[in-house]
Each structure stands twice: as structure tokens, then as C-alpha cells.
Amino acid sequence: MEFYDIRKVESSSLILNLENGSVEKPRYERSFSKGFRFLKNGFWGIFSGNVPDKEGIERAKANAVEKGDASVVEAGKGGKYVMKVKKNPEDVSIEEKVKLMREIEKELKADYIVSTKVVYMENVRKFSYADSFGTEAYYEVTRSGVIIQAVGKDDVMQFYSRRILKPAGYEMFDDSVFEIASDVRERLCELLKAKLPPSGEMDVIMDSNLCGVFVHEAFGHAVEADHVLQGSTVLAGRIGEKVACEEVYIYDDPTLMEFGFYPFDDEGVKAERKVIVERGVLKSYLHSRETAAKLKGKPGNARAQGVAEPIVRMSNTFMAKGEYSFDELLEEAKNGVFLAGSRGGETNPATGYFQFNAQYGYIVRNGELAEPIRDVSLSGNTLSILKNIKLGNSIEFDPGFCGKAGQLVPVSDGAPLALVRAKVGGVA
Amino acid sequence: MSQDVSSVEMGCDAWEIFYRKTEKKSILVEKGRIKNISSEIEEGYAVRVIVNHRIGFAFSHDVREAFEKAIKVARVSGEELNNFPEGGWTKVKGIYDARFESIEADWLKTAAESLIMPCAEKSVNAAFGSIEVERVTTLIKNSSGFEKEKKETSCTAFIEAVYDGSSAYEYVQSRNLEIDFESAGARAAELAIQSKNPSKLEKPCSVVFDTLALNQILSYTLYQAISAENFLKGRSPLKPGDFFGEITIIDDATLPGGLNTVPFDDEGCKATKKEIFCKGELKTFISDYRNSLHLGIEAGNSFRDELTSYPTITPTNIVIKHKRSSDVESDALYVHSVIGAHTANPISGDFSVECMNAFYNGKPVKAMLYGNIYNVLKKIECIGKNTRQVDFTVSPPVRFCEGAIHIV
Numbered sequence: 001m002e003f004y005d006i007r008k009v010e011s012s013s014l015i016l017n018l019e020n021g022s023v024e025k026p027r028y029e030r031s032f033s034k035g036f037r038f039l040k041n042g043f044w045g046i047f048s049g050n051v052p053d054k055e056g057i058e059r060a061k062a063n064a065v066e067k068g069d070a071s072v073v074e075a076g077k078g079g080k081y082v083m084k085v086k087k088n089p090e091d092v093s094i095e096e097k098v099k100l101m102r103e104i105e106k107e108l109k110a111d112y113i114v115s116t117k118v119v120y121m122e123n124v125r126k127f128s129y130a131d132s133f134g135t136e137a138y139y140e141v142t143r144s145g146v147i148i149q150a151v152g153k154d155d156v157m158q159f160y161s162r163r164i165l166k167p168a169g170y171e172m173f174d175d176s177v178f179e180i181a182s183d184v185r186e187r188l189c190e191l192l193k194a195k196l197p198p199s200g201e202m203d204v205i206m207d208s209n210l211c212g213v214f215v216h217e218a219f220g221h222a223v224e225a226d227h228v229l230q231g232s233t234v235l236a237g238r239i240g241e242k243v244a245c246e247e248v249y250i251y252d253d254p255t256l257m258e259f260g261f262y263p264f265d266d267e268g269v270k271a272e273r274k275v276i277v278e279r280g281v282l283k284s285y286l287h288s289r290e291t292a293a294k295l296k297g298k299p300g301n302a303r304a305q306g307v308a309e310p311i312v313r314m315s316n317t318f319m320a321k322g323e324y325s326f327d328e329l330l331e332e333a334k335n336g337v338f339l340a341g342s343r344g345g346e347t348n349p350a351t352g353y354f355q356f357n358a359q360y361g362y363i364v365r366n367g368e369l370a371e372p373i374r375d376v377s378l379s380g381n382t383l384s385i386l387k388n389i390k391l392g393n394s395i396e397f398d399p400g401f402c403g404k405a406g407q408l409v410p411v412s413d414g415a416p417l418a419l420v421r422a423k424v425g426g427v428a
Numbered sequence: 429m430s431q432d433v434s435s436v437e438m439g440c441d442a443w444e445i446f447y448r449k450t451e452k453k454s455i456l457v458e459k460g461r462i463k464n465i466s467s468e469i470e471e472g473y474a475v476r477v478i479v480n481h482r483i484g485f486a487f488s489h490d491v492r493e494a495f496e497k498a499i500k501v502a503r504v505s506g507e508e509l510n511n512f513p514e515g516g517w518t519k520v521k522g523i524y525d526a527r528f529e530s531i532e533a534d535w536l537k538t539a540a541e542s543l544i545m546p547c548a549e550k551s552v553n554a555a556f557g558s559i560e561v562e563r564v565t566t567l568i569k570n571s572s573g574f575e576k577e578k579k580e581t582s583c584t585a586f587i588e589a590v591y592d593g594s595s596a597y598e599y600v601q602s603r604n605l606e607i608d609f610e611s612a613g614a615r616a617a618e619l620a621i622q623s624k625n626p627s628k629l630e631k632p633c634s635v636v637f638d639t640l641a642l643n644q645i646l647s648y649t650l651y652q653a654i655s656a657e658n659f660l661k662g663r664s665p666l667k668p669g670d671f672f673g674e675i676t677i678i679d680d681a682t683l684p685g686g687l688n689t690v691p692f693d694d695e696g697c698k699a700t701k702k703e704i705f706c707k708g709e710l711k712t713f714i715s716d717y718r719n720s721l722h723l724g725i726e727a728g729n730s731f732r733d734e735l736t737s738y739p740t741i742t743p744t745n746i747v748i749k750h751k752r753s754s755d756v757e758s759d760a761l762y763v764h765s766v767i768g769a770h771t772a773n774p775i776s777g778d779f780s781v782e783c784m785n786a787f788y789n790g791k792p793v794k795a796m797l798y799g800n801i802y803n804v805l806k807k808i809e810c811i812g813k814n815t816r817q818v819d820f821t822v823s824p825p826v827r828f829c830e831g832a833i834h835i836v
Contacts (some may be wrong), residue, residue, distance in 0.1 A: 014501075020661060022506030028486040028497040031472065046466030048491070063465040065533045070463070098504045115662045124569060157665060157775045199798070199836050230459050232555035232590050293584045309466065344766040348553065348590075350595035355768030355782035355796070375773055377780035379796050425780045425798045425836050 001071055004057050005131035007266060007307050008032070013088070013123040017112030018101040023093075026094075035307030036060040043068035045135035047377035048307045053062040058174045072289040073299055078129065078137035081263035085142050085169025086250055089122040092170050100173055101146070107181035108150050112192055115151035117183075120164075129268035137268040141261065143167050143410060145399070148181050152188040154226050157375060160188045160341075160359055165399035165410070169262040191360050194374035201337030203364070204378060205329050205417060208396040210358055212413030213342040215250060215319045216402070218382040220353040221347055224301075224312040224404075225291035234383060235282060235348040244386035247322050248278040252286055253299065254315030262303070266310040274371075276317075277330055280386075288328040289310050314402060318414030322391025329419045331367045332390055337424055338362045339376060340371060342398075352382040352425045380422035392417030429826040439499045440477035444512045444570040446694065447473050447493065448735050450562055454537040457557035457587070460548060462540050465533050473596060476512070483507040485719075487736040500751050513717045513727065515574035515696030522685030525604040528563050528581040536561075539585070541714035544549050547589050554613065555595070557587040566694070574696040577671050582687065593619035594792075596785045597765065599640070599818065614742050615666040619764060620784045626792035633788065634760035634809060634835040635797065636825050643821035644769035645779055646746070649801040651820060654679075654704055655741040656715035656723050665773060665802065670710045673806040675704040676749040677701050677715050679729060680822075686745035687817050688731075704746075708806075716741050747824035753810035756827045760794065761835060762787045777801040796836040807832035 009312065012030040016023055035048040036056035045064030047056055089097075101118045108116040122144045129137040146167030152158050162180050166172050206214060227233040254262045254271035262271055269291045275283045285295065288302035291312060302310035324332070341359025348354070357377045362368040397414040432684035449471040456463045469592035474487045475494035484502025539559050547554035561583045569575040581603060588597040595621030600612040637645070651663040681699035683689050690803040692698050695717050703711055715723065716730035716739060731742040764785040780798035787793060 016501075016504070023504050024507050026484060026501040026505045026507075027738050028501050029736045030486075030497070031487050032489060033470075043462075044464035044466075046464055047468070048466075048468035051469075056489060063467055063533065065465065066462055066537070068463065094501060094504050099699055100612065151663060151775055153662075159773070159775050199834070201798075226458070228586075230555040230590075232554045232588065232595065234593075238637045272539065309464070316633065327743070343771045343773070344768075345771060346769075348767055349594060351593065353733045353767065353782055353784075353794075355780075356772070357768065357771030375776065375778045377768065377771060377796070377798070379768070379782045423836060424769065425834075 003072055003132050005037050006053055007035040009307050010126040010127045012070050013164040018105055018118040033307040038064045040064040041067045042070045042226055044343050046309055060310045063371055070290050071293045073293045073342055075135040075268040078135040078268050081139040083141050087143055087169045089170045104177055104181045108185050110185050112152045113150050114153045119147040119241040120285055121145055121160050125193035135268045137264040139263045141167055142169050144172050146177055147414055148184050150184050150188050152192050158191040160184055165259045167257055181274040182245050185218040190372050191374050194372035197376040198323040199374040201218040201332040203425050204422050205333055205419050208415050209398045210342050210396050211415035211418040213345045213356055215415050216413040217345045220314045220317045222349040223286055225285040226288045227349050228285055234352040238282050240279050242281040244277055246280045247391055248277055248280045249275050251275055252314055252317045256316045258316040258397045259413040260315035265300050265302045266304040267302040272300055279408035286312050303409045311405055313409055316412045321393055321395045321416040324390055324392050329417055330364055333364050333419055334367050336364045338364050355379040377425050378422050385420045390419040436567050440479050440569045442478040442511050442571045444476040445565045451567045454560040455540045457544055457554055460544055460554045465587040477502055478509055481508045485738050508660050509718050511572040513570050513682055513695055513697050514793035515573045515692040516698035517576055518699040520681055520682050520689050520691050524579045525581045528561055531561050542609040543585055543587050544612045547617045550617045550825045551591040553616040554732040555588045559585045568696045569724055578691050582698055583607055583817040585609050585612055589616035589620040592618050592624055594623040597625055601687055623785045623792045629788055629793045629795055629835055632805050632830055634754050634827055634830045636760045636762045636827045638764045638815045638825045639818045639823050640764045640765045642826055643818040644766055648770050648772040649777050651743050654737055656719040657741050659713050664703050666710055668710050673708045673709045673808055675705055675708055675805055675808055678703050678747040679743055680747050681744035681747040688744040693728050693730045694732045695730045700726050700728045709720050714741055714743055743820045746820045747820050750808050750811045752813055754813050756812040756825050797833050800831040804828055804832045
């Protein structure tokens with residue numbers, strides 16, 4: 001089997017940082033790149049560079065020198081999608097964008113806040129795909145957003161940040177951005193009074209944001225089929241098995257208009273929702289066209305930063321809501337901690353061990369929120385945690401950028417509140 | 429630099445053109461087999477301009493467009509500068525190996541086989557591995573009269589080994605082709621085997637960070653705090669004169685063969701060797717040109733992560749010095765690498781991480797570690813004998829006193 005494909009990505013971005021009242025490092029970027037893959041004797045040759053298509057294919061073919069066991073499934077018909085935005089960011093003057101940032105910054109003013117940062121970003125990605133099976137796909141997607149961050153100082157220094165990032169135009173900047181900025185201000189005030197957390201294994205209520213990171217980091221990466229084929233995930237060979245309690249349903253859905261949205265993946269496959277876990281049973285992995293061929297799965301989850309090699313990635317990954325209210329979860333926990341927000345996390349899919357850091361938290365004492373805590377982290381083993389998890393009755397999505405193999409792609413994580421048993425650690 | 433820029437300089441008071449061409453070749457390994465070979469050529473222009481003392485930045489493949497957009501964004505910029513640096517350069521050794529010019533697929537295959545072989549011999553799954561070689565040519569030209577080219581080569585190999593429910597990874601990086609892939613593969617395999625069935629550590633003890641773990645934690649804490657910009661913006665807890673035990677830390681951009689050695693930084697400022705901490709006392713910060721003018725310190729630490737990135741203050745080769753010992757590991761928790769280092773609080777220096785591969789007197793241990801990097805640096809017992817560079821950090825393993833790092 002011989003196969004080739006050609007990807008072309010045109011990307012334009014504007015990034016503005018308003019730091020302590022001054023626009024720092026304003027940056028405009030426009031790039032155009034081409035990526036070529038050639039599959040011969042089951043082995044991939046890859047080339048990227050701005051050369052004519054014929055030359056690019058030849059250069060990729062020249063790298064396909066070995067023998068391997070790779071093949072690909074067909075991508076389908078392809079198609080075209082152009083996102084319609086209500087207000088194109090490129091039609092708004094740069095001065096107006098700075099004015100918006102200054103208004104957001106005003107919400108961050110307080111005597112305990114020593115440093116503020118508001119980051120504005122917009123990006124348009126124009127993607128075209130063609131392969132030797134005849135698949136052709138094209139899309140244009142606009143993404144916009146702000147990241148709002150402040151540093152507070154009392155006896156300690158603390159920082160807190162929130163972000164709103166969406167597949168949308170300038171119309172997304174409504175009153176909600178000011179509400180988020182004032183939440184940053186108020187939360188930081190609370191954090192400066194916060195105490196150091198207890199450490200050890202205990203009952204932990206994760207808020208939607210932190211639980212979303214858990215779903216993404218601890219579970220999502222473990223169902224990426226390239227990890228399955230590498231033999232580096234604890235979920236390899238476990239399709240059809242119970243991997244969590246019956247209340248757990250997990251999906252990956254690139255069609256949701258959240259930050260991980262895409263109409264076609266980077267192999268020209270039309271995006272669609274995948275059921276990962278249903279009633280606690282592992283139903284499917286996330287697949288590229290190659291892993292789908294090897295494991296008899298469905299493709300549609302291959303993504304790339306620019307024209308780097310497409311690899312299996314998540315999009316909008318979420319755990320469905322359960323039945324508990326926040327008060328009921330507090331009652332269930334009785335004593336432990338409530339942890340909220342995330343400074344990121346990391347997992348080792350091969351062992352299932354993970355580590356996340358919350359942005360803030362509270363002690364839970366006698367079923368009620370008590371004093372605030374700061375600099376608190378959470379670690380544990382994914383599968384043990386999922387065996388016994390109680391879920392809240394509403395879900396929220398949180399956007400971000402996910403890194404894998406040196407490539408960043410936009411994603412979002414969604415989850416309800418969740419009560420689990422895990423290891424909590426703080427600082428000296 | 430192939431494009432004519434003579435007419436586009438008109439719309440600004442000062443300008444800088446940063447051109448970079450990267451030629452990369454790599455090979456990927458999956459589950460003990462070579463999976464693909466790829467090559468890449470990337471080039472483009474990043475332009476900075478000064479208009480009415482304000483800096484604007486843009487990237488494009490077309491230098492004219494880059495100028496136009498940079499002038500446009502300069503209108504709103506609060507980043508002030510009168511001129512770009514006149515610059516300078518330092519003669520450095522060991523950053524370009526001409527043999528990289530003739531690397532072909534066969535060389536990559538042989539190197540990948542050396543990386544995988546030790547895993548195969550021990551029935552360990554070489555789950556994922558990569559070897560990447562690159563040649564980078566950078567040309568900087570500015571309106572202050574600086575015009576200079578630098579050429580660099582580098583090779584990076586990575587391998588993740590999985591063995592019966594445990595895993596480990598190892599890196600090896602070099603500016604030249606004298607690189608021992610086999611040892612990296614063997615180390616990853618050995619760590620994966622030894623890490624099987626870890627148990628909890630029941631008593632407090634000293635902690636030893638291997639250079640890899642040390643680099644992970646310092647990158648997200650100390651290296652942020654020694655940035656002149658973070659100091660000036662109130663985002664660093666450090667100030668000159670602060671004391672941190674007996675440690676000496678040098679940022680040495682001139683280190684022969686160093687992974688981050690350069691003749692000049694990405695603004696054209698010459699490479700220097702700076703003592704950041706001298707016997708525990710904070711002496712200076714690392715800086716770019718603009719912030720160096722505010723603080724009256726040396727520049728030379730401004731680098732671009734990617735061609736499209738804005739130049740940012742970055743360490744070069746951070747050399748760590750302290751009292752040495754030939755026996756750093758006994759009766760201590762030895763930590764090869766950690767997970768979650770990037771979740772550290774760069775403002776306070778607090779970190780909390782999970783050990784990936786850790787051992788106490790040779791027995792595998794699972795543990796969560798937490799502490800504050802600035803308290804921890806005051807409590808170094810000694811450092812080992814065998815110096816190694818991992819990314820920024822040039823150091824032997826470092827041993828911290830019992831209680832400096834908390835173990836859960």
C-alpha cells in the first residue's frame with residue numbers, strides 16, 4: 001500500500017499583553033506551512049517545508065526507507081467548513097482591543113494586588129487537506145480569548161488566573177469577562193488569608209475545573225491509541241472492561257463549540273463525538289487513521305500544531321454530570337478538603353499515577369467549608385480513583401492548551417464536581 | 429537573508445531583523461521499532477521596530493509584511509526603547525559540528541538501534557523514543573549597525589521504557605555527534621526494571637535530586653525568579669543581597685560545548701558568564717537588553733523559543749557549585765525525575781511533585797515531595813562528582829538535608 005497526504009496551514013494571530021497598565025510584547029504573526037507524509041512498505045516518510053507539492057511528496061517519500069506495519073483507513077469524503085463569526089476580530093482596531101483590556105484591568109485594582117496581567121489573543125487557522133485516496137477537506141476557524149492574572153502580596157505572595165478562550169469572534173467579549181476579572185480580584189484576597197493545607201490521604205472534593213483536568217490528564221491521555229500501541233498505558237487491551245464505577249460516562253467531542261472544536265481533524269476526517277466510557281465500561285480509544293487501522297477503531301482524533309506530524313489528541317473531553325449537589329458532596333465527605341481551579345497537571349499513562357496542583361481550596365470540616373487553603377496539590381492513581389467517585393449535578397468546561405510530543409493544541413476539559421479519595425500535599 | 433529590506437525601514441525610527449533557518453531530521457521509535465523518519469526546513473523573519481520609542485513585533489515569511497505589522501502593533505505598545513543594541517559577540521567553542529551536514533537516514537537508523545538495543549536485551553518495552561538532529565543558522569541585523577550570523581548544531585535523544593507496569597525515561601543531548609545513545613537506552617531500561625513495585629518510605633530522610641529532577645524543578649521556580657523582568661515587575665521574591673546557604677550559581681553562555689552556549693543572544697548582545705549567586709548571596713539577575721538598561725546590569729539572556737516567539741529572558745547554561753562528595757546517594761531518597769514540576773508556584777517558589785523514579789538505598793519508592801525552593805536551596809548538604817547538563821542545568825546530583833523537602 002502506498003499513500004500520501006498534503007496539509008497546508010495558514011495561521012494569523014495577534015497577542016497583546018497588558019501588564020501593570022502597559023502593553024508589553026505586542027505580537028502579530030502570520031505563517032504559512034506545508035506538511036507531507038508518504039507511507040510505503042508500512043513505513044512513514046515525513047517532510048515539512050514551503051516547497052511545491054510535487055517536491056514535498058518526493059522529499060517525504062525519500063524518508064520512507066524502512067519497512068513497517070503501518071497502514072491507514074480511509075478518511076471519508078472530506079468537505080468544507082468556514083466559521084461565521086458575528087464580529088471579525090480583524091475588523092476591530094488594535095486600539096479598541098487595548099481599551100477592552102484596560103477596562104478588564106480596572107476590575108483587578110485592589111490595595112493587595114501588586115501585579116496584573118491581561119492577555120488578549122485572536123487566531124484564524126485556515127487548513128486544507130488532500131490525500132491520495134481523493135479526500136479533500138478545508139476549514140477556517142477563528143479563536144479568541146483573554147487570560148486574566150493577578151499577583152497579590154501580604155505575608156505571602158500568591159497568584160491567581162482565569163481564562164476565557166472560545167472558537168468565536170470578537171463578539172465573545174461580553175460582560176462575563178469583567179465578572180471573571182472581579183472573581184480574580186476577590187479570590188486573590190481570599191488566597192492571601194489562606195493557610196497551608198494538611199497532607200496525607202483524605203476525602204477530596206474537586207471543583208469542575210480541577211476534575212476536568214483529572215479527566216483530561218489522568219484518563220484522556222491513557223485512552224489515546226498511540227499510547228495503547230506503544231504499550232504505555234494502563235488502559236491497553238481493556239476495551240469492554242469495567243474501569244470505573246457505573247456513574248462514570250466520559251466523552252470526547254470536537255463538535256462542541258468549546259475551545260477544542262474542530263470540523264475536520266488533521267487527517268481530513270470529519271469530527272464526531274466519541275463515547276470513551278459508558279456506565280464505567282471502557283468503550284473506545286481515540287484514534288488516528290493509522291491506529292484505527294491497527295486496532296479496528298474509528299479515526300478522527302489526529303491533530304497537529306501547524307504542520308507537525310498529526311498524532312492522537314483530545315478535543316473537548318468531558319465527564320457527564322451525576323446527581324449530587326455541592327451540599328450533598330460536602331455531607332458525604334464530612335472531613336477533608338475542597339480543591340478548586342488548576343495550575344495544570346501531569347500524568348504517567350504507563351502507571352496511572354498523576355499529579356495536579358489546585359489554585360485554591362478550603363478545609364471541609366463536619367460537612368461544611370471551613371478556612372481557605374493555598375498551594376495545594378493532589379496525586380493518586382487514576383483507576384483507583386475512578387472506582388469510587390461521586391459526581392455533582394452540573395458540568396462546566398475550562399479551556400487550555402494541551403502539550404504532547406512537543407506540540408500544543410487547543411482543548412477544553414469538562415466535568416462536574418467530584419468527591420474522591422486521594423493524596424493531598426502542600427508546602428513547608 | 430534573501431529578501432531586500434532597504435525600502436521597508438522607512439516607517440520606523442529603529443529596526444531589527446531576526447532571520448532563522450532550521451533544518452531538522454528525526455527518527456521515531458514506537459514499541460521497540462522504528463516508526464518514521466522525518467525532515468523539516470523552517471525559515472522566516474521576525475521583525476522588531478521602534479516607533480516613537482515604542483517596540484512592535486511581527487513574524488512573517490515576507491519581511492515587508494513583518495515590518496508593516498510590527499509598525500502597526502508598535503502604536504499601542506508600552507514597551508519603550510530608544511534603540512536596539514549595538515551588540516557584540518564572544519568567541520565560543522563547540523556549538524557547531526560540520527558532520528551534521530551529511531547526516532542521512534542510515535545514520536539515524538543506526539543511532540535509533542543503539543538507543544533501543546539495551547531495552548530489547550533486557551526484555552523492556554522501548555515504548556517511545558526519538559532522535560532529532562538540527563542545524564540552525566541565525567542572522568541578526570539592526571539599525572544600530574549590528575549584523576552577525578551564528579551557526580549551531582544539536583542532537584537530542586529521548587527514550588521511554590516500560591516494564592511490567594513501571595516506566596522511566598532518559599534524555600541525552602549534545603552539540604556534536606559524540607553522543608552515547610546506548611547508555612541512555614540502558615539507563616531508561618534499568619530504571620524501569622528497578623522501579624517495579626515501589627513501596628512507601630516510612631521515615632524522613634535526605635533527598636537527592638538527579639540533574640534531571642533538579643532541572644525540572646528549577647525551570648519552573650528559580651529560573652523564573654532570577655529574570656530581571658520578573659524582578660522589576662514584582663513577580664520575583666528575590667532581591668540582590670538575599671542569602672541562600674552556600675550555593676554558587678553561574679549563568680555561563682560561554683561554556684565550551686554547552687547546550688545553550690552562543691556567541692551572542694537573540695538580540696545581538698554578547699554572551700557572558702555571570703555569577704548569579706556567589707556563596708549563597710544573590711548578586712545579579714539574567715537580563716535582556718531593555719531591562720539591563722533599567723538595572724544597570726549585563727544583557728545577553730534574551731532568546732526566542734521558536735522563530736515566531738517574542739524574545740524572552742531565558743537562562744543559558746546554569747552551572748551549580750557547592751561542596752562535593754563522592755557519596756551523595758546513601759541513606760537518602762534518590763529522585764531521578766518527577767511529574768508535575770510545571771505546577772510549581774513561580775512567585776512563591778513552592779513546589780509539590782510526584783516522584784517518577786525514586787529509590788532509597790536501591791529500593792524503589794513512591795512518594796510525593798513538597799517544599800519551597802528558596803528554603804530548600806539553603807539546605808544543600810553536598811553535590812555529587814559527576815556533572816551532567818540537562819537543558820539549562822549543569823550540575824551533579826544535589827543532596828538536600830533531611831526535612832528540607834517533605835516526603836508524603
